[in-house]
Amino acid sequence: MxxxxxxxxxxxxxxxxxxxxxxxxxxxxxxxxxxxxxxxxxxxxxxxxxxxxxxxxxxxxxxxxxxxxxxxxxxxxxxxxxxxxxxxxxxxxxxxxxxxxxxxxxxxxxxxxxxxxxxxxxxxxxxxxxxxxxxxxxxxxxxxxxxxxxxxxxxxxxxxxxxxxxxxxxxxxxxxxxxxxxxxxxxxxxxxxxxxxxxxxxxxxxxxxxxxxxxxxxxxxxxxxxxxxxxxxxDRNDNGPVLQNQRTYHFKLDSPHFRENDRIGEAILFTDKDTLNANKETVYKIINDVNELVHTDCNGYETDHTKNLRSIVSCQILFTRNGILSQPEYCFSLIASDDTVVGNVSKTATAEICLLTDQHKIHDADRPKVLELRQRPGKRRYLTNSDSDNKGFKVANILITYRKDVHVYRTATSFSRVTQPDNYQNLIDKSEVSFIIAEDRSGAFGITSTAGIVYVKDASALKGSPETVYFLNITWHDEYQRSFVINVHLVDGQAANATCDHKVKSRSQTCAQIKYTRQCTKFCGLGTSGGTCMWRGSNAGFFGSNYASCVPDVAYCPDNICDPLEELNTFICPQDCVASGKIMGPHAANSNNRGILSASGTCTCEDNGKCVCGPLDDEEPRPKRKNKNEQSQRILIS
Structure with missing residues (x-):
């Protein structure tokens, strides 16, 4: 045919x-x-x-x-x-x-x-x-x-x-x-x-x-x-794909630890009364694989051993990468669909697939650490998936999503922010939800245990990483142990038009120590993401939240929250994290007595942990030239 x-x-x-x-x-x-x-x-x-x-x-x-x-x-x-x-x-x-x-x-x-x-x-x-x-x-x-x-x-x-x-x-x-x-x-x-x-x-x-x-x-x-x-x-394409065997598959894995291209269970077979050529538009795809753990390898052939010629497509499920299946049951679907089928017939066939693992076989070193929950005296400590009551403490199902693909410059400095959950600010007070990186082959990245903020932990490892794409497997606990895989794309060079010409001798290398706009935009300080520090606000002298200051990222600093990443090193954004008692000059602190809520002029912070707010010139003053009389007097005196 x-x-x-x-x-x-x-x-x-x-x-x-x-x-x-x-x-x-x-x-x-x-x-x-x-x-x-x-x-x-x-x-x-x-x-x-x-x-x-x-x-x-x-x-x-x-x-x-x-x-x-x-x-x-x-x-x-x-x-x-x-x-x-x-x-x-x-x-x-x-x-x-x-x-x-x-x-x-x-x-x-x-x-x-x-x-x-x-x-x-x-x-x-x-x-x-x-x-x-x-x-x-x-x-x-x-x-x-x-x-x-x-x-x-x-x-x-x-x-x-x-x-x-x-x-x-x-x-x-x-x-x-x-x-x-x-x-x-x-x-x-x-x-x-x-x-x-x-x-x-x-x-x-x-x-x-x-x-x-x-x-x-x-x-x-x-x-x-x-x-x-x-x-x-x-042959016309007038028949849709059909599953040869059952609709639901449960594959029990020998180990929750898996490697790239490991086969999962037996192949799933789809049949079609039409020939392979007639079915050339049929698409086989995985859906609901939220952690992008698997892919499929499908091969078709025709058979007529029953004297009825038909096409059969065998789809083998494979793991996409190395990792650990941290859930006792992980489910997804394999769909065969052909929108070009003519006639009033089904155009799709769906196989529901669940992977089952024995969580006791996860190596202890690979298990995420879950922080203990505070409890009231005399009460038992346990986790529950119901609303808070007078017997326990709640760890409810929490919707946590990251951007799937992020791009990071190899020139990013230590503690530069890579990504965080969309609702990370709501997670800051939920210390019972603990985040770890279960897999990072580059060794360049870290994550805050609270709120799950991913950052550059080792700038040298980032710069020397041999690959261009790395997979970060983020895991956390709510009712279950959850995970999410982030594709990190490494980008050579620096952000557009960025030059790191301004140098300072300081222990912290904080952007906040820079006093002037031109110096700020030529300084690649702590927490910068492959570009320079940024100048925000105005030093016009009006008291308010729009005070002038040099920061690593205006999107997060200052935002009146000393988030878990900034807590790791307060020199990332002292404008959010400095104690109110260490701020000099006209200012108002945040309600938690940390950070600068309002000020006038320009606010700068030094290696000693203190910040000063006050009026400054827009540009660094030029050194005063000495007049001739002053020079002559000094010569006579000497």
Whole structure:
């Protein structure tokens, strides 16, 4: 069974014929066509557009009627000696419809003398060889009241060949295959709608037709020839995928520890009554794999061991990377879908897959540490998934999501922020939810145990990491142990237009120690993410929250919250974390007596942990030049 996807096609795909090239044959075949080869529409209701039939320009011996597809012999017949392979094409007349493919067929002409041709009278009955095909009928999907329309399959031979040899009468008869095919003179037509699957169920993959040809010779003798033709039925995509076995699969893993490309359970089989070619648009994909742990490797083949040809696709589930399955049950789905299926049939099949693990087999070193919960005296300590009551403390299911893909410059400094949960501020007070990084092959990243903020822990490891993409497996506990995989893409160089020209000798390298705008935007201080520090606010002297200061990231510093990352090193953002007692100058602290809520002028912080707020110039003052009198007096005194 073959498959095609163009809107039109030639039902006769190839013809081989022997033909004399002489004055007699030219006289006949310049008036009566050698053959008429016309296209069909591949869809039942698809009316054929206006098409033009063409032959290659380099062909000098045959020409085609562009409207009818009839092929005639030209006047250039004298020097034809070699076998010719000619392609007949059908193209849209207007040439504007680029979505329709060009239909082609092959014509193979073998020159032969008239004497040799007529010595083999079978040449008068049949082509030397011919290949036919028709599309599986979509009559079942047309209007129920529509009448069946027979399809023209093709001719058995040229109707003019009988005139080449001594006068004779040619008659054809259909000896077998009449259930689907009928014969009109020397032309084959379909007799009834042909359903690929129904035909397949009988053990036949195509209609087998036997034609009888009788030649009544002028001397009264009758010569008979029989020929069996195979008519290829092109399968339509009119069946959807189906699971061969059960719909739900539970695969128990030997160990929760897995490696990249480890096979998971047995292969899952999808079947389809259509051929693989008809199913070329079927998509097999994994969904609901929230941690992106698995992928699938699918391979298709056709089988007819039951005499019913069908396609089978075997999908093996594999792990995408190394890691630990930290949940006792991890479920996802494998869907086979084909939106191109025609007819009122299901277009999808879904396998529900769950991976089961024994959590006791997780190595102790790989288990996340869960912080103990504070409790009231005399009360038992335990976790519950219900609302708080007077008996226990709640660790409810908490929706925690990270960005799936993040990009980090290799030039990012220590404690620079990489990513955090979307709701990280709501997690700051939930110390019972503890985060760890279960997998980081780069060794460059850390995470705050509270709120789950990912940051650069080792700037040297980040700069020297050999790969460009790393997977961070983040785990935490609520009711269950959860996990999320972040794809970290490492980017060479620095952020656009960033230069680290300004240098300072300080232990902390905090951005907050820089007093002036120009210096700030050329200093790559602590917590910067591959760029320079940023200048925020105004030093105009007005008291308020818009005070001027140099910070690593204006999105988080200052935001009036000393978050868990800034707690790790308060020099990241002392504007949020400094104790109110260490702030000099006009200011107002946050409600927790930490950080600078409001101030006037510019606020700077030094290595000693103290901050000062007050008016400063926009730019660093230039050193004063000494006048000549002052210099002379110093010389005289000395």
């Amino acid at each position: 073959s498959q095609f996807y163009s809107d039109i096609y030639f039902p006769t795909t190839e013809v081989q014929l022997k033909l004399p090239f002489n004055e007699k044959s030219q006289s006949i075949f310049s008036k009566i066509p050698i053959g008429r080869f016309q296209i069909l529409a591949s869809e039942y209701d698809n009316h054929e557009a206006e098409y033009l039939y063409i032959l290659p320009q380099h062909n000098d011996y045959l020409h085609v009627n562009g409207s009818s597809g009839e092929i005639f012999m030209t006047n250039n017949y004298e020097n034809v000696q070699n076998r010719m392979v000619i392609t007949l094409s059908a193209i849209p007349r207007n040439g504007s419809n680029t979505t329709i493919k060009i239909a082609t067929m092959k014509l193979i002409v073998m020159p032969q003398s008239e004497a040799e041709y007529c010595a083999n009278l079978e040449n008068v009955c049949f082509w030397e060889n011919a290949k036919y095909r028709i599309a599986e009928d979509d009559f079942a999907y047309a209007d129920a009241k529509a009448e069946f329309k027979p399809l023209h399959v093709g001719a058995l031979n040229s109707r003019a060949t009988r005139y080449l040899c001594p006068t004779m009468n040619v008659k054809y008869s259909l000896l077998s295959g009449g259930k689907y095919i009928t014969l009109k003179d020397y032309e084959l037509y379909t007799r009834a709608p042909i359903d690929h699957e129904l035909l397949n169920a009988t053990g036949n993959h195509f209609p087998v037709v036997t034609i009888g040809c009788s030649l009544n010779m002028s001397d009264g003798n009758v010569v008979r020839f029989n020929k069996t033709l195979d008519i290829d039925v092109v």
